[in-house]
Amino acid sequence: GAVVSQHPSWVICKSGTSVKIECRSLDFQATTMFWYRQFPKQSLMLMATSNEGSKATYEQGVEKDKFLINHASLTLSTLTVTSAHPEDSSFYICSAISGGREKLFFGSGTQLSVL
Amino acid sequence: AQKVTQAQTEISVVEKEDVTLDCVYETRDTTYYLFWYKQPPSGELVFLIRRNSFDEQNEISGRYSWNFQKSTSSFNFTITASQVVDSAVYFCALRGANDYKLSFGAGTTVTVRA
Numbered sequence: 001g002a003v004v005s006q007h008p009s010w011v012i013c014k015s016g017t018s019v020k021i022e023c024r025s026l027d028f029q030a031t032t033m034f035w036y037r038q039f040p041k042q043s044l045m046l047m048a049t050s051n052e053g054s055k056a057t058y059e060q061g062v063e064k065d066k067f068l069i070n071h072a073s074l075t076l077s078t079l080t081v082t083s084a085h086p087e088d089s090s091f092y093i094c095s096a097i098s099g100g101r102e103k104l105f106f107g108s109g110t111q112l113s114v115l
Numbered sequence: 116a117q118k119v120t121q122a123q124t125e126i127s128v129v130e131k132e133d134v135t136l137d138c139v140y141e142t143r144d145t146t147y148y149l150f151w152y153k154q155p156p157s158g159e160l161v162f163l164i165r166r167n168s169f170d171e172q173n174e175i176s177g178r179y180s181w182n183f184q185k186s187t188s189s190f191n192f193t194i195t196a197s198q199v200v201d202s203a204v205y206f207c208a209l210r211g212a213n214d215y216k217l218s219f220g221a222g223t224t225v226t227v228r229a
């Protein structure tokens with residue numbers, strides 16, 4: 001069964017609204033989570049590294065004020081797309097690791113469509 | 116900087132044919148990990164294999180096999196006797212030993228026709 005739960009699976013929103021995506025580790029504590037973005041027929045691009053209890057580390061070119069990441073507990077990281085615009089429409093996927101684990105677990109992804 | 120190149124954008128085969136997906140990588144790390152993931156139309160990433168840079172043994176798992184050639188920085192993946200259920204996008208990925216951030220290749224779309 002899934003060890004990383006991502007919710008929602010898909011969301012449609014109006015331009016200008018904010019959307020929150022949750023990533024939960026189900027049977028382990030995830031000190032670090034990662035958020036990726038995937039445009040249609042393209043590869044996954046790392047957006048940011050989310051560390052429990054501290055600020056996220058964003059990759060170059062990713063707007064931290066637009067993509068708010070909160071990792072308030074060892075099992076939950078959230079990505080909020082603020083003031084979403086059609087160009088933010090994409091597939092967002094999270095992954096999680098814990099200390100001692102060598103395998104990354106991915107969530108099932110969230111398809112965001114901004115109208 | 117790390118880079119993963121999957122030169123094949125799309126591959127189409129008839130069921131029962133073998134298909135080989137190429138992956139070439141660049142890294143300055145002496146220790147690193149290579150991965151293959153499968154992404155079916157539903158979108159989730161399915162882990163297939165992880166290979167340590169110190170382990171050059173080829174691996175076979177059912178119809179899947181992997182050929183790691185450190186000398187040519189390649190980590191190719193072969194599906195033997197392909198099936199329609201193998202249709203998906205396959206990603207090769209790389210990370211350093213001390214960094215869990217994955218660098219993905221562009222992906223290869225495999226279509227298996229009945």
